[in-house]
Amino acid sequence: MQFDNYRIRLLKNTDLEAYYGMVSKNRKRLEDFFTGTTSRTQTFEDTKVFLAEMLERVNKREYYPYLIEDINTNTIAGFLDLKNVDWKIPKTEMGLYIDEDYADKGVSSKAFKLFCDYCFDTHGFKKLFLRTHPQNYPARKIAEKAGFKNEGTIRCDYKTTSGDLIDLVYYGKLSNE
Template structure:
């Protein structure tokens, strides 16, 4: 999927260096709400093992990690993923984070809207959903601009890196919304 000077594509083994650098650079920003990623990528070797696990899950159609690639600089500008895949419905939970250098420029919104279309069309999902902290105003704006609707608040649904239990707002979007 291409737009402007960006390409959205599945993460590959060859992305290991760029992926490790991007996560390392943004670790402080990501650690509370991407605990799995930040805890599994502390060293380059840890990151290699984590990437291998992610790619194995792709083969099983259980998880889909995508990158937003800046085609001018050939760097990773952001990351999108599909997790908690339920093929019986079919539905999936979506995740997104952006490199701090690219934040606040509309890139996340454009990428997310395009990615949603891809998920419905190419993967055949009936429903997409995401969970976000009530104070994550950026994620909430992106979800709402992409046509997601608030379906409720899930109380004490996530434990941050610091051990705090927090509520999450649940957003959903159907393929015919």
């Protein structure tokens, strides 16, 4: 998938160094809401194991990690993933984070909308959903621009890296919307 000067593609083993570099550079921004990623990528070796596990889960159709890549520089601009896949429905939870150098430039919104269409068309999901902190206004705006509907707030639904229990706002989008 391509838009503007960006490509969205599945993460590969050969992305290890670039992926580790991007997460390391953005660790402080990511640590509260991407606890799995930040805790599993503390060192290059940790990241190597984590990446291998992610790719094994792709083979099992349990998890799908994608990169947003800047075509001009071959730099990772962001990360999209599909987690909590439930093939019985079929539905999946979406995640997104963007490198600080690409934040506030519209890349996230365009990538997310295109990726939603891809998830419905290619994977055949009937529902996409995401969860975010009530004060994460950029994520909420991206979801709403992509046609997601606020389905409610679940209280004390997530533990941050610092151990705080926080509420999460749930958003959902159906394939026929």
